[in-house]
Amino acid sequence: xxxxxxxxxxxxxxxxxxxxxxxxxxxxxxxxxxxxxxxxxxxxxxxxxxxxxxxxxxxxxxxxxxxxxxxxxxxxxxxxxxxxxxxxxxxxxxxxxxxxxxxxxxxxxxxxxxxxxxxxxxxxxxxxxxxxxxxxxxxxxxxxxxxxxxxxxxxxxxxxxxxxxxxxxxxxxxxxxxxxxxxxxxxxxxxxxxxxxxxxxxxxxxxxxxxxxxxxxxxxxxxxxxxxxxxxxxxxxxxxxxxxxxxxxxxxxxxxxxxxxxxxxxxxxxxxxxxxxxxxxxxxxxxxxxxxxxxxxxxxxxxxxxxxxxxxxxxxxxxxxxxxxxxxxxxxxxxxxxxxxxxxxxxxxxxxxxxxxxxxxxxxxxxxxxxxxxxxxxxxxxxxxxxxxxxxxxxxxxxxxxxxxxxxxxxxxxxxxxxxxxxxxxxxxxxxxxxxxxxxxxx
Numbered sequence: 001x002x003x004x005x006x007x008x009x010x011x012x013x014x015x016x017x018x019x020x021x022x023x024x025x026x027x028x029x030x031x032x033x034x035x036x037x038x039x040x041x042x043x044x045x046x047x048x049x050x051x052x053x054x055x056x057x058x059x060x061x062x063x064x065x066x067x068x069x070x071x072x073x074x075x076x077x078x079x080x081x082x083x084x085x086x087x088x089x090x091x092x093x094x095x096x097x098x099x100x101x102x103x104x105x106x107x108x109x110x111x112x113x114x115x116x117x118x119x120x121x122x123x124x125x126x127x128x129x130x131x132x133x134x135x136x137x138x139x140x141x142x143x144x145x146x147x148x149x150x151x152x153x154x155x156x157x158x159x160x161x162x163x164x165x166x167x168x169x170x171x172x173x174x175x176x177x178x179x180x181x182x183x184x185x186x187x188x189x190x191x192x193x194x195x196x197x198x199x200x201x202x203x204x205x206x207x208x209x210x211x212x213x214x215x216x217x218x219x220x221x222x223x224x225x226x227x228x229x230x231x232x233x234x235x236x237x238x239x240x241x242x243x244x245x246x247x248x249x250x251x252x253x254x255x256x257x258x259x260x261x262x263x264x265x266x267x268x269x270x271x272x273x274x275x276x277x278x279x280x281x282x283x284x285x286x287x288x289x290x291x292x293x294x295x296x297x298x299x300x301x302x303x304x305x306x307x308x309x310x311x312x313x314x315x316x317x318x319x320x321x322x323x324x325x326x327x328x329x330x331x332x333x334x335x336x337x338x339x340x341x342x343x344x345x346x347x348x349x350x351x352x353x354x355x356x357x358x359x360x361x362x363x364x365x366x367x368x369x370x371x372x373x374x375x376x377x378x379x380x381x382x383x384x385x386x387x388x389x390x391x392x393x394x395x396x397x398x399x400x401x402x403x404x405x406x407x408x409x410x411x412x413x414x415x416x417x418x419x420x421x422x423x424x425x426x427x428x429x430x431x432x433x434x435x436x437x438x439x440x441x442x443x
Contacts (some may be wrong), residue, residue, distance in 0.1 A: 014286050024124040028058060032121065035111045040103055041090050056091035056100045064133070066125055071132045074110070079333045082403060083136045083396050093305040094399050095386045096379035098406035105410060126416040139336045170251045172393050173225070175380050175385035178402065181225040181251070184317065184372040184418045195377040198370070203231040208441035209363075209423050210282035210313045212237050218281045219307055221272040222288025226252030226265070233265035241267040242275060272303070287316035294345050297353035305357050308426040312435055314359060316350065316422045319371075322415050324348040338404045349418040359424035360431075363439060368418040375409035 025048035030038060033215055041057030043049040051057055060066065065086025069077045081087035092100045113121065122130065180194050186198030187205050206228065212218060214236025220228045223241025225248050232239045233256070243249050249269035254267045267316045268274075270287070283304050292300045304314055324346035330339060351361050359427055382389060411417045427433045 006175065012038045024120060026066070026125075029121050029124065032113050032117060033110055034108055035298050037107070037109065039107050040100075040279075043090070056089075056103055059088040059090055060086065060090055062086045063129070067129045067131070067133055068135075070125060070129045074388055076336070077333050077338065079403070080139070083138055083337070083399050085395060085399070092403075093274045093383050093386070094390075095383040095402040096225075096330050096406055098376075098379065098409055099409055100278060101407050104159065105414075133416065134159075136396050138400050139317075140340050143335065143341070155241045168397065169392050170225075170247050172389055172397075175389055175392075176381050178381055180227055181296075182227045183224055184405070185319075185367050186374045186377075187367060188373050195374070198229070198374065198377075200231075203228055205443075206284055206286065206315050206317065206421075207232060207235070209315050209421070210284065211440065212282055212437070216281040217279070218282050219275065219277070220286070221304070222285060222291070223252070223267055224248055224287070226255060226267040228284055228286060229265045229267055230256060230259060230261060233261040235257070237264070239265045241265075242270055242272050243267065244271060245269070259354065261311050262364050276422070278307055280307050281309060281312050283307055283312070283314045284317070285315070286317040287319075289316060289350065290344060292343075293341070294343050294349065296355060297350070301354045301359065302357040303389070305359055310426060311435075312426050313354065313435075314354070314424045314426070316354070316424070318420065319344055320350065320418045320420045321345055322418055333407075334404070344417065347418070347422065350420065350422055353424060354424050358426070360427050360433065361422060361424045362435065363423040364420055366420050367419050368412050368415065371417075371419045372409050372412040375405045375412065379405050379409070 024032070026044035026046050027042055027048035027050040030042050031050055038051055039055065040055065041049070041051040041055040042060070043057075044060040045062060060069075060081070064084065065081040068080040068084065068086060072076065072080060078087065082089075089097050092098075112395075119188055167344060173183065174181065178199075178267045180196055180199035182199045182202070185202070186195060187202040188198040189201045193201070204400070212232060212235070214235045218229070218232045218237050218239040220226075220232075220239060220241040223243050224245075226241050229239040229241040229252070238393055241252065243252075246269050249267050252267035256262055256267065285304065289300070304316075308314065330342045330344055334342060347366070351364060354361055379402065382398070382405070386398065387403075408417070412419070425433050425435060
């Protein structure tokens with residue numbers, strides 16, 4: 001690989017192919033910004049290339065991709081070029097670029113060149129590539145511009161954020177999530193378990209932790225496609241679920257009818273704060289807390305507590321950070337393409353907020369390795385159904401999902417993010433509660 005200081009006297013012929021005299025090729029520019037440390041393969045539309053022929057890497061196929069990379073250096077520019085199809089992956093399937101992301105994370109560090117070198121880079125690529133262009137249509141406005149949709153975590157803005165992520169296509173979700181239609185971390189009973197077995201085991205775990213039995217009443221907030229609602233209803237529990245996604249609610253109601261569970265199960269389209277019923281035996285919140293906003297935790301947990309009878313149990317299942325320090329906003333790619341307005345914080349903050357509203361926390365556990373396995377299996381499903389997925393939602397959206405799930409898998413494997421289940425109980429006025437002395441469920 002050729003460093004910048006050598007490119008005039010001893011150029012790498014591979015990296016300088018098709019470059020006009022005195023100008024840097026795109027491959028040489030890449031070598032400069034990574035300080036010559038790029039063990040992957042890179043090819044570009046100007047005919048230049050660098051890196052081992054048989055390595056994983058990228059092919060920059062259009063000048064538009066250069067504009068995306070130059071006007072938003074770092075993660076966002078890479079994502080824009082990748083999602084738009086201007087930056088093609090080499091050696092991996094776009095439905096599962098996990099190995100490529102891992103290699104980037106392990107081996108590539110971007111540096112800031114000296115001013116003189118930056119001037120040469122600008123001259124080489126052309127100032128026209130420094131003029132921002134419209135991002136791919138899958139990208140939402142930055143947070144500071146979303147006030148047109150209402151204040152952050154207002155009902156209107158929350159509804160818009162949920163619509164962006166969950167109302168993609170029920171058919172698309174069926175291909176990615178599999179028959180369980182469950183878009184949260186599974187719980188693998190053993191290393192060789194299938195995704196469907198692991199999701200069923202997760203619902204069994206939640207059901208058992210909540211000590212549910214026939215005749216009980218369950219409220220499931222942020223219920224998705226109603227899988228927990230139907231799981232409980234099959235066992236005689238009268239269950240109400242609620243979701244902000246109209247497509248999820250319609251799908252869930254059809255599934256309830258098809259299973260003959262309409263006497264026991266219902267999924268509503270609306271905000272969880274619209275639930276009027278009280279005195280539930282249990283409340284489950286599986287994958288909702290990430291959308292609430294940390295500042296709203298007191299009201300959130302207070303509301304859930306108000307829905308429980310004395311002695312009722314709450315199970316909160318959500319993605320968390322490994323620390324509890326301030327700064328809960330998620331990264332740029334996730335915020336602009338996947339979970340607008342999403343916020344994460346550590347399990348300690350979640351436990352504290354639950355305790356502060358009067359809930360007694362009985363148990364918590366981290367399922368972090370299970371989420372990495374879940375994402376692995378979702379990516380495998382996307383690869384298997386890639387052509388149908390692209391036909392259903394478009395290439396850009398399919399690429400967003402492959403990138404998001406593969407990157408999230410890496411994040412869970414490396415403890416960038418975690419998944420915690422917190423079990424709590426609503427005590428009576430004197431602090432009394434009737435539960436077994438030791439955990440009553442099987443892991």
